[in-house]
Amino acid sequence: MLGVVGIAALAFLMYNHAVTRTPVTTAGVLLNVIPVFGLAFAVALLGKRVDAWQYGGAALILAGILLFSEANAA
Known part of the structure; x- marks a missing residue:
């Protein structure tokens, strides 16, 4: 159980580190991917x-991200 908690904590630390280094708009859009991965x-797995x-x-989530990335590229 302790290993699972440690891995979850490490994942959140890595996520927080990555979010501080990406633009706000990109981080906001990528938050929408969480349900897709879930x-x-x-x-x-289940x-x-x-x-x-x-x-x-x-x-719809993936299409929105694609549209956002295309708009950012232009």
């Missing part, structure tokens, strides 16, 4: 079933 890990609404939500 969904992916639930499917991969064998959860995904319905159309969840696929649609993940697709």
Whole structure:
């Protein structure tokens, strides 16, 4: 149990370190990816079933990030 807590704490430290070094707009947009990773890990590690609404939500999040990155590149 202690190892899991330590890994979680290390992940938050790395996240906080990365957020301070990225622009605010980029960090804000990337926060929206957290549910997509949660969904992916639930499917991969726990064998959860995904319905159309969840696929649609993940697709909308990824499309928004793609649009943001294209707008930033221009």
